[in-house]
Amino acid sequence: MSDNDSHRTDGSGELEGSARKRSKRFETLDERAVTEDGFVNEWPEVGFVAMESPNDPEPSVTVEDGTIVEMDGKERAEFDFLDRFIADYALDVEKAEEAVAIDSESFARDLVDINVPREEIVELSTAMTPAKLCEVVNQLDTAEIIMAMKKMRTRKNPGNQCHVTSVDDNVAQIAADAAEAALRGFYEAENTVGVARMAPLTALAQQIGAQCGRGGVITQCAVEEATELELGMRGMTGYAETVSVYGTEDVFKDGDDTPWSKAFLASGYASRGLKMRYTSGAGAELNMGQAEGKSMLYLESRCVLVTKGCGVQGLQNGGISCIAIPTSVPGGVKEVAAENLITMLADLEVASGNDQTFTHSDKRRTARMMPQFLAGTDFIFSGYSAVPNYDNMFAGSTFDSSDFDEYNVMQRDLQVEGGTNPVDEETVIEHRERAVRALQVVFDELGFPPITEEEVEAAIYADGSKDMPDRSIADDIQAAEEMMDENVTGADVVRILAKNGFDEIAENFLGMLKGRVAGDYIQTSAVFEGDGDFDVVSAVNNPNDYQGPGTGHRLEGEEWEKKKDLRFATDPEDI
Amino acid sequence: MAQAQQQKRSLQLTEKGVAEEGTDTDEVVISISAGFNEMKDETLAGEKHADVLREMMAGLEEEGVTARVVRFYDNLDLGVIGLEGARLSGSGISIGIQTRGTTLIHQEDLVPLNNLELFPQAPLIDLETFRAIGKNAALYAKGDTPEPVPVANDPMARPKYQALAALWHIKEMQHKDESKEPTEMEVSFE
Numbered sequence: 001m002s003d004n005d006s007h008r009t010d011g012s013g014e015l016e017g018s019a020r021k022r023s024k025r026f027e028t029l030d031e032r033a034v035t036e037d038g039f040v041n042e043w044p045e046v047g048f049v050a051m052e053s054p055n056d057p058e059p060s061v062t063v064e065d066g067t068i069v070e071m072d073g074k075e076r077a078e079f080d081f082l083d084r085f086i087a088d089y090a091l092d093v094e095k096a097e098e099a100v101a102i103d104s105e106s107f108a109r110d111l112v113d114i115n116v117p118r119e120e121i122v123e124l125s126t127a128m129t130p131a132k133l134c135e136v137v138n139q140l141d142t143a144e145i146i147m148a149m150k151k152m153r154t155r156k157n158p159g160n161q162c163h164v165t166s167v168d169d170n171v172a173q174i175a176a177d178a179a180e181a182a183l184r185g186f187y188e189a190e191n192t193v194g195v196a197r198m199a200p201l202t203a204l205a206q207q208i209g210a211q212c213g214r215g216g217v218i219t220q221c222a223v224e225e226a227t228e229l230e231l232g233m234r235g236m237t238g239y240a241e242t243v244s245v246y247g248t249e250d251v252f253k254d255g256d257d258t259p260w261s262k263a264f265l266a267s268g269y270a271s272r273g274l275k276m277r278y279t280s281g282a283g284a285e286l287n288m289g290q291a292e293g294k295s296m297l298y299l300e301s302r303c304v305l306v307t308k309g310c311g312v313q314g315l316q317n318g319g320i321s322c323i324a325i326p327t328s329v330p331g332g333v334k335e336v337a338a339e340n341l342i343t344m345l346a347d348l349e350v351a352s353g354n355d356q357t358f359t360h361s362d363k364r365r366t367a368r369m370m371p372q373f374l375a376g377t378d379f380i381f382s383g384y385s386a387v388p389n390y391d392n393m394f395a396g397s398t399f400d401s402s403d404f405d406e407y408n409v410m411q412r413d414l415q416v417e418g419g420t421n422p423v424d425e426e427t428v429i430e431h432r433e434r435a436v437r438a439l440q441v442v443f444d445e446l447g448f449p450p451i452t453e454e455e456v457e458a459a460i461y462a463d464g465s466k467d468m469p470d471r472s473i474a475d476d477i478q479a480a481e482e483m484m485d486e487n488v489t490g491a492d493v494v495r496i497l498a499k500n501g502f503d504e505i506a507e508n509f510l511g512m513l514k515g516r517v518a519g520d521y522i523q524t525s526a527v528f529e530g531d532g533d534f535d536v537v538s539a540v541n542n543p544n545d546y547q548g549p550g551t552g553h554r555l556e557g558e559e560w561e562k563k564k565d566l567r568f569a570t571d572p573e574d575i
Numbered sequence: 576m577a578q579a580q581q582q583k584r585s586l587q588l589t590e591k592g593v594a595e596e597g598t599d600t601d602e603v604v605i606s607i608s609a610g611f612n613e614m615k616d617e618t619l620a621g622e623k624h625a626d627v628l629r630e631m632m633a634g635l636e637e638e639g640v641t642a643r644v645v646r647f648y649d650n651l652d653l654g655v656i657g658l659e660g661a662r663l664s665g666s667g668i669s670i671g672i673q674t675r676g677t678t679l680i681h682q683e684d685l686v687p688l689n690n691l692e693l694f695p696q697a698p699l700i701d702l703e704t705f706r707a708i709g710k711n712a713a714l715y716a717k718g719d720t721p722e723p724v725p726v727a728n729d730p731m732a733r734p735k736y737q738a739l740a741a742l743w744h745i746k747e748m749q750h751k752d753e754s755k756e757p758t759e760m761e762v763s764f765e
Contacts, residue, residue: 036731038738046745254652287737289651289745328738357730358737389730396730 033360040328047291047299050282050326050335052138055293059132061100063093072131080249082302085259086130089309090346095127104132108139111148114548118151125345126308130301133345137297137338142371145337149375151546152344154539155525157553158376160419161188161351162386164206165393169198170468171205171443171476172436172451172459173391178209179435180428181386182217184404185421187527188239190383192222192393195473199223200480201448203236204493207512208442208505209435215508216528218275218521222394225265232274235490235513238521239275241316241351241382245306246280247299250290263310270311273516275526277314277349278307282335283325296326300339308346313524315343316382318353318372321394327358327368337371344377349525349539351382357389357396365398373410373418376553378525380419388464401463405568412563417555421562432460438502445496446488448479508532584764586612586625591759594645597665602641603712605631606660606671606681607760609648609750618676619697619736619743622705625764630702631670632762634709640666640716642709644762648755651747654688657681659757666716670708675743676700680712691715692723698736699727 029035042049062070068087069076079087092099102124110116125133140148162181166173174191181189191206193199203221210217218238221231231237243265246252252259262278269276280303282296291299300317307315318336319326326332336353343350352372359365372380384407385397392400399407404420411418436459440451449472458468490513497506511534515521521528526538546552555563588611597604605628612624632642645663647656657671657679667683668691676697679690692711694700707724714721 037734038736040738040742043742043745048742048745283737283741286741286745289741289748322737322741324733324737325741357734359734360731392730395733 033362034364036360037358037364038324038328042329045293046289047286047293047295048329049295050329050331051134051295051297051338053293053295053298056134056295056298057131059100059104059129059135061096061129061132063097066093068093068096072129081252081258082247082249082306085309086302086305090305091129092127095124096129099124099127100129100132104135105139108136108144111136111140111152112144114151117547118544121152121345122347126347128345130298130305133301133304133342134295134298136345137341140338142334142337145334145341146371146375149337149341149344149371149377150552151544152341153375153377153544154344154347154349155378155537156542156544157537158417158419159187159379159527160185160381161190161379161383162186162381163355163383163392163394163397164189164191164209164386165193165391166202166387166465167194167391167393168465168468168471169194169202169473169476170465170471171201172439172455173462173465173468174202175205175209175435175439176432176459176462177387178206178217178219179212179431180423182210182213182530183423183428183431184386185419185530186217186384186386187419187530188379188383189217189219189386190222190241191219194393195477196223196227197477197480198473199227200231200236200483201476203231204442204483205439207236207490207509208439208493208497211508211512212435212438212505213431214530215504215511215532216530216534218512218528229268229272229274230484232269233272234488235516237274238512238516239277240269241277242279243276244279244284245303246284247294247302248285248290248292251285251288254288254290259306259310262306266310266312270522273519273522275522276312277316277351278310278312279316279320280304280307281317281320281322281353282332282339283319283322286325287322296332297335297338297342301342304339304343304346304348308348312348313522314349314351314378316351316353317343318382319356319358320353321356323353323356323358333368336368340372340377347524349378351379352377354381354398355383356394357398369398374414374416376417384420390466391464408563409566412566415555415560415563417553417559422565422567424567429460434502434505436460438497438505441500441502442493442496445500446479446483448483449475504532583623584625584629586616586623586628587763587765588612588644588646589761589763590646591761594643594663594757594759596663597643599641599665601639601716602643602665603635603716604660604664604669605642605644606656606669607644607646608651608653608656608673608747609646609752610674610747611646611672614747614750615674615743618674618700619740620676620700622676622700622702626702627672627676627705628762629764630705631709631712634706634711635713638710638713638717640713644760646758646760648750648752648758651744651751652687653677653679654681654690657690658683658685658687661685663757668712668716670712673697673744674747675740678705678708680708680715682715694724694726696727696729696732697740698732699729
């Protein structure tokens with residue numbers, strides 16, 4: 001702290017000038033939640049800039065004998081391992097020179113031109129270099145990004161993913177919340193843990209709950225990679241998304257990884273019939289101080305293409321765990337929408353963020369999700385917290401269970417498919433009860449610490465873990481270890497459920513196991529319809545064919561009727 | 576000295592030369608990053624580095640363990656400076672701290688990204704926690720297995736501090752000097 005003689009310290013470490021009269025207006029403004037957020041002015045030299053850093057390369061490509069020998073201003077000899085991986089595996093080399101030569105502004109216009117079909121765009125966009133993809137997307141304003149996303153999303157119908165976690169890793173609560181989340185319409189449910197060793201039990205609880213609602217909700221448990229894969233192989237989960245890729249070589253190396261090692265891991269999932277996507281997102285490289293002065297969007301476009309090159313079907317991006325870095329600078333919220341769009345241009349599934357806290361302001365968190373919400377993405381939230389944020393073990397999501405009604409009302413207000421539906425209290429209670437009763441039986445038969453009647457009752461009616469009685473984590477950890485040691489698999493759980501009269505959950509659980517054998521749901525943007533028939537809906541059998549009014553996915557008919565059903569609306573007939 | 580006591584405690588760190596491997600099993604190395612008390616004199620939580628260091632040292636001393644302070648210029652990675660500090664420490668235990676306040680307790684036979692205890696949310700670490708970290712490090716040094724210091728979690732820490740934490744980290748990188756060896760520091764409080 002300086003010894004500036006025009007000021008004196010007030011003892012709290014802040015400088016105090018001569019008594020300045022404050023505007024009451026500004027005092028009121030200072031009280032607003034948004035002033036608590038961290039904002040930073042741009043610093044392009046180190047990459048503290050959302051889009052268009054002066055250090056971003058100009059797009060270019062040269063192909064000789066079917067090999068990319070120069071890309072984005074670098075000769076092949078100067079390529080770092082990301083450049084090399086992208087050049088060799090991610091780009092359509094045959095079309096690369098043509099794609100890079102196209103005028104970026106005119107191609108950007110094609111993105112928002114309803115007369116240009118998606119397939120035509122993809123043919124060229126999948127041959128574009130990272131810098132070219134940025135240059136194209138940089139031409140768009142936010143409304144145009146929304147229009148482009150509407151056309152470029154791979155699957156025709158948008159969807160949503162949720163988080164189901166408990167700060168106490170309470171299994172009864174997790175089963176009940178997964179059942180409710182399934183009923184509310186989420187296609188995917190993601191769990192993680194407070195205590196790592198609890199993962200087998202929380203994954204099991206989530207899977208039982210998720211299969212008691214609609215049947216076909218795909219679940220994951222985000223933990224250490226080897227454990228995660230093993231839980232999937234045993235049928236306790238159905239997908240994974242927490243394999244991370246980065247936009248600079250230094251950050252990759254810090255994690256002792258390369259694009260090749262990530263590709264190897266991805267094949268571990270794919271070869272066992274498990275759906276998987278990668279995770280990246282703006283800000284990760286800056287967080288490590290290794291952004292090489294490049295814009296967040298340019299680095300993210302490299303992540304997208306590394307994912308493409310690995311042969312992985314999709315990507316979770318849009319800031320994710322470093323979201324408060326892009327949103328601290330001008331254009332940051334636009335940038336996260338732009339990185340979602342680049343993922344679509346690479347013809348990949350996108351789980352579009354909106355998953356982690358970045359602001360104290362309710363208005364800001366709502367505005368941040370509008371591009372993905374209005375355009376519709378494969379998973380608008382990745383994930384929406386289906387539990388109160390105090391239970392959210394991903395350190396809080398932008399929307400949580402207390403926003404369920406408001407989110408449904410937004411869909412009802414704007415006639416937009418947001419991936420959740422209104423539900424009534426009685427049905428929710430019924431589903432929660434079925435889930436936790438099923439879990440109780442499974443725990444009993446496996447000889448795990450009993451789920452007491454008191455816990456069952458509490459889980460049915462709980463909002464969060466604060467409503468649950470205490471449960472010994474140490475005993476559960478021991479059970480989790482037994483479960484792994486004794487090779488308990490999904491098939492064992494199905495058998496127990498069927499034997500004890502939980503036929504529907506058993507059928508649905510079995511459906512998930514069969515899904516892995518068939519492998520259809522590892523196709524791009526695949527989900528199960530969720531009606532218990534286990535029909536896969538993906539970019540392959542339900543491609544997005546949006547080309548303006550009257551085409552693509554439209555919220556109408558039965559689906560629209562569901563959204564209208566607000567539980568606290570007045571029925572004119574009642575008056 | 577009543578007047579002096581009212582003033583903020585200030586910290587003087589003076590270089591004493593290249594840090595040697597310690598032999599005293601009753602010592603814990605506190606690894607500080609290149610910009611500690613240089614680039615800033617407080618953590619993201621607003622705790623003065625003078626107080627932070629004092630509390631950690633007091634926590635160690637309470638358990639009869641001596642503190643050595645070593646500054647790392649060649650690396651800013653907390654996992655690395657923590658581990659390197661542990662290797663210089665006679666007890667094999669170190670505390671690592673970055674300017675922004677991110678802290679860990681490390682042990683010489685672990686890998687950088689594995690550690691005994693990690694306090695990743697710098698803005699949430701108060702002086703009481705720093706003292707507890709010192710105490711726990713001392714207990715590890717004596718071969719005990721203490722209950723870990725409780726880690727705070729606040730969903731609003733990211734919105735408030737994530738961008739600033741990145742900015743501080745990048746600024747601190749300007750203090751990095753890859754050619755400079757880990758340096759023993761003499762600590763005095765005024």
